[in-house]
Amino acid sequence: MNSKITLYAAYAAIVETVLSQLASEGVLPADVSFANVTVEPPRDPSHGDLATNAAMVLAKQAKTNPRALAEQIAAKLAAQDSITSAEIAGPGFINLRLDPAAWLTELAAIAEMADDYGRSDMGAGRIVNVEYVSANPTGPMHMGHCRGAVVGDALSSLLEFAGHTVTREYYINDAGGQVDTLARSAHLRYREALGEDIGEIPEGLYPGAYLKPVGESLVKEFGDKHAAEDEADWLPIFRAEAVTRMMELIKSDLALLGIHHDVFSSEAALHAAGKPDEAEAWLRANDFVYDGVLEAPKGKAPPEDWEPVELPLFRSTRFGDDQDRPIKKSNGAWTYFGADLAYHMQKAAHADELIDIWGADHAGTVKRIKAAVAALSEGQGRPMPFDVKLVQMVQLMRGGEPVKMSKRSGNFITIADMIEEVGKDVVRFTMLTRKPEAQMEFDFAKVVEASKDNPVFYVQYAHARIRSTMRKAAEAGFAPSADALAQLGEEEIALIRNAAQFPRIIEAAAKAREAHRVAFYLYDLAADLHAFWNLGNDNPQKRFIVEQDKGLTEARLFLGQAIGQVIRNGLAVLGVEAVESM
Template sequence: MEHTTLYAEYAGRIEAALKALVAQGQLPADASFANVTLEPPRDPSHGDLATNAAMVLAKAAKTNPRALAELIVEKLAADPTVTSADIAGPGFINLRLDSSAWLGELSAIHDLGADYGRSEMGRGRRVNVEYVSANPTGPMHMGHCRGAVVGDALATLLEHAGHLVTREYYINDAGGQVDTLARSAHLRYREALGEDIGAIPEGLYPGDYLKPVGEYLASELGARFRDAPEEDWLPAFRAEAVEKMMDLIRSDLALLGIHHDVFASEAALHVAGKPEEAEEWLRAHDLVYDGVLEAPKGKAPPEDWEPVELPLFRSTKFGDDQDRPIKKSNGAWTYFGADLAYHMQKAAHADELIDIWGADHAGTVKRIKAAVTALSQGQGRTIPFDVKLVQMVQLMRAGEPVKMSKRSGNFITIADMVDEVGKDVVRFTMLTRKPEAQMEFDFAKVVEASKDNPVFYVQYAHARIRSTLRKAAEAGFAPSGDALDRLGDEEIALIRLAARFPREIEAAARAREPHRIAFYLYDLAAELHAFWNLGNDSPEKRFIVEQDAELTGARLFLGQAIGQVVRAGLAVLGVEAVESM
């Protein structure tokens, strides 16, 4: 069922007013409306909607903003649903709408149900979102959690805005860390065969999570690799250990409701010769050349430093501070070289790329962005590429930081966390701050039943509505849209906030910021709780007014719609809308 949301409807009416001014010669024919916005005013007392149209078009009209605003207001004031159009400050226009406009949007929320808030903004645009991509050397721990949730919520948000999304995980299975994993698995294999392995040697992974891998290898392979030289068993143990770790990682992510569409292997990338293909393509487009890196700046070069000719990518051409080697002096690919080939592979199947990285990777952002820009220009198309940096989360317990060390095997896994506080608490909490901001995750605070705990506050709003609808049904009342004109100013305030949901989806998708939906839901929950609390002092303000079935039906209709918006917003975040608490 199609519906033009209220904000889109009135944006269209403003555009119609501007086109009328063009037709009258008061605006030039080539005036661009691209920067004209329609927003809720920062102060609700100023009106329902605000536009900057006069501010951004005054120069083109060769007049001052207030003078142009007067012409626009004259057009808008003729609209029967606009009860007032006022000019504020240097030329902003504030509109007040008749209640019928908001009640019509309330009916639209009811009619569209789960589709309210969905958008065609993306118009089938293919977006590849790569997130998590942790080294396959152990279980998922809380160091991975925030990026995993941010990436997954962003993917769902973009889908709601009409994009075709591929969720991708890049398996770093070609570096030295997987050799270390294989050696650690071999040690556990020997242990499974009955050997007393003693303390885990320095440099190997000591966690007990490798014991099942060793036991599996022992049952499958017997004892033939126990005393064999490393070159005989390393490749097989590496492949088997990576596969088992990825099974564990998929299982851990599933506990958070996270599932990827594609698992791309770095090792497979090398086997397929993708880095060589990338180098050939880049050389053909004069984007890779053989050159000598400058000596390290700011200090005397190390004694063992010597100039070596290497294949260098022209990243300075795209804003980097120096050209970057794609191979080492021994002929092996640099991490950047392999990563460049990987992004080239992704770009062949997407219109846009988004990577979710830990903040410790900030130093590599510029060069990878340069590489993707080069690929875009060389292929004659624009491939927007965004890297979202996510800060680590500081875990707290009893007011004290919880220390983690993956190498020592002493860390809190995602499975531990979900088991203790639940998937919904973990997911919502990870989205209560901007990803680039520092965050503390306090085990006690995230399960508090208080206004200060956003996940509880929002879920409680939905549970409150559902409980009210159940009680109403038991008393013989049902939601009804027949007498919505009985709703007053407090109810209209709730509808105004609910009506912002579609534009919040689009704005959050455009900014690639799913946390905006969490912030919005908190505000909507606060408005719902505030309205609910009016009934504590004034029985006539309650959702169920037993002596007035007509008003009760209208308020239940409102509650049902608010619950639908909360449920849809939580779905974007991957959080359940609970029925009771």
């Protein structure tokens, strides 16, 4: 990574130096912590270039009021060569105005750091396991999976860009009853491929035509060997074969979205390796599991067939859950929670932090699995940060009318269908234009509109405009140059101010585990670029190319090139292409 320090980091360091001086002078305690001190843009740009809350967060430790401390901090900051003024606002915020040269230096830094601009070492190589998609292997990827897939993949890229080591993981739910249903459905298509008239697909089986090629491939592999066998003989074979073929299909669909996982973990393999048994033994040894009786269902009379049964219960109430949870059923089979607990223990053995991306319909299980990971942290004596991101479903629309889909009927919109119609970049960027927990509509007509209301078009068009300008400038004999950056005025500096926020946006988004912040930022940066561009519509002197002024033209080209670089870097984090023309 290019080691050049960026503007916000540089001024954060200056503020910290000033605070250290005050500590050495006895104004602040010698052991004072600067962890909560921030340097960021003021809410109102007219108040200055940067703002710091240093006096607000340190006044109590200094045993003084914030404004009194702010006066001492501001005096030292104002003495810095690149700071033209340090003004106290409100109860003790300090607004800084910078010499324009500081912003021009940052512009040069963008050009120098290029693809590494915004990259951070904040993560310090910490290993973060991000589990996302993890759809049941019973069919192609459809829109029910798409949003979580994009959110997880963009978050993984963001964390890598911010200095973490990321493991992208997919958990294959191949141990439940739905896999037996898949196997029976595949066997029916296998018999069909052998020439049997199977008639209507029986209720309860998967009717989708996507299983026809599976049946045909099974005929090529086995011939008619399993056609007349008892189910007990062919079911295990067809279960494994069908899951393998569905996972091949799923991986192919995800690849269309630009998504590739590092690890595919099998629930069936987890059970076969005895991981749930190992987990139970460890939990009992650490007093996290005990044998007890579940309370009767609350709020209504128990069912007539309900009777108290002693089960192994995980002490999830110790960690904030509503009740302790069984890890096994009365017949000795593992509950889904019991297996999931063992799976998270398996993941945690190879990570410093866990993140799960789940559909919002799994909200009810968040407390119990967080309790499980909290127990793991306590038992192992090491912190294991764990976050669950809930992603709302997407309502598909076409021209304002809902598009109905049903996986069980086989009538659904697949990810492959969507990408073929609107393209990977449109799908990915659109999925990041809302917070994951917010409802979203995806209208096939609107997402391809060439308008400001279409975020992906608006951002890509900004980059394409810059690239088009570069091509026209080259034809006219101009090239980007930093030689005359001093000719740039306030409109250009305002654009640099926004571009210079990119590194802090990356770090803030990575810290919050929210990749959509990058998409929001890119839209704002594109809006600023378009606004600056439009100045030239009324005033030729405001255009990027002013033919009679080579110095100004090449300085603006240098600016445009830098803005384009920031847009490219941001889109790369989101897995979206920065197009050259539109």
